[in-house]
Amino acid sequence: MSVIMVLLTLVAGITLSAQSSVNGTLSRKAGTLETTFLTFLTGLAFLSIIIIFFGQGNVLGILHAPKWQLSAAFLGTLYLLLSVIAVTRIGVVATNISAIIGQLTIGIIIDHFGWFDSLIISFDIKGFFALLFMGVALYFIYKGNMRSNNEKKAIYNKEMASNIENI
Numbered sequence: 213m214s215v216i217m218v219l220l221t222l223v224a225g226i227t228l229s230a231q232s233s234v235n236g237t238l239s240r241k242a243g244t245l246e247t248t249f250l251t252f253l254t255g256l257a258f259l260s261i262i263i264i265f266f267g268q269g270n271v272l273g274i275l276h277a278p279k280w281q282l283s284a285a286f287l288g289t290l291y292l293l294l295s296v297i298a299v300t301r302i303g304v305v306a307t308n309i310s311a312i313i314g315q316l317t318i319g320i321i322i323d324h325f326g327w328f329d330s331l332i333i334s335f336d337i338k339g340f341f342a343l344l345f346m347g348v349a350l351y352f353i354y355k356g357n358m359r360s361n362n363e364k365k366a367i368y369n370k371e372m373a374s375n376i377e378n379i
Contacts, residue, residue: 228308229304229308231251232295232296232299232304232307232308233299233304235247235248235251235292235295235296235299236296236299236300236304238250239296239297239299239300240300244293244296244297245293247296248289248292248293248296251292252289252292291311295307295311298310302354302357303357305353305357306350306353306354306357309346309349309350309353310350312346313343313346313347313350316339316342316343316346317343320335320339320343321335323335
């Protein structure tokens with residue numbers, strides 16, 4: 213079962229990157245807030261149908277949950293909004309690796325202190341090196357993206373200057 217969960221999570225990561233890219237492109241046409249709204253509106257419609265036909269839980273149980281647990285909905289919305297903004301400025305890979313580093317960092321803190329009633333897993337040297345290497349990877353990806361972006365701008369400016377000369 214654990215291998216299946218790892219594979220499902222891998223598929224989730226693939227869909228997340230695809231969603232980031234599509235949302236970034238859509239936000240240039242529709243706007244950032246509007247794109248985020250469309251994503252959640254579509255999710256609401258899709259999940260409502262799934263809950264009606266296949267739901268086995270208790271939707272009204274949300275009303276009895278501790279208020280701090282309801283913050284997850286806000287955090288998910290904020291994540292999506294910030295991702296849509298970031299993808300258009302730093303690219304899909306840099307956005308996603310930044311998000312992963314953020315997830316790992318807070319995950320290590322949550323595990324170390326056992327916050328939110330989670331397992332307590334002490335921070336160790338392996339976790340430190342994992343974060344360090346992710347940070348190095350982000351640096352190289354970001355620098356590569358900026359170089360590529362600057363080269364693209366230089367080519368565009370050269371073409372524009374050439375077009376102006378031809379007029």
